[in-house]
Amino acid sequence: MTNCQDRVAYTKGGDTLFACICAAATESEVRHCVRSGARSVEEIGDACGAGTGCGSCLNKLDGMLMTTSAPSELNGLSATA
Numbered sequence: 001m002t003n004c005q006d007r008v009a010y011t012k013g014g015d016t017l018f019a020c021i022c023a024a025a026t027e028s029e030v031r032h033c034v035r036s037g038a039r040s041v042e043e044i045g046d047a048c049g050a051g052t053g054c055g056s057c058l059n060k061l062d063g064m065l066m067t068t069s070a071p072s073e074l075n076g077l078s079a080t081a
């Protein structure tokens, strides 16, 4: 029997098809949620349902939140050295 953790690891051509199997949410959908304003795993869940099932994808969602939101968050900072 396959659990969600195993299924999250399925990839195609090096790209993960789903960020969250329980919600059938793709990485692209999750990134869209973050770019649209989600700033926490809970807000991603509210937006697309990712992370609201078994919870095995929460670390992945958190990582995607950091890598997707960080550049835009840094855009507002001034560069001083």
Ligand code: FES
Residues within 6 Å of the ligand: 004, 008, 019, 020, 021, 022, 023, 050, 051, 052, 053, 054, 055, 056, 057, 058
């Ligand atoms: S894979 Fe189960 S909640 Fe995301």
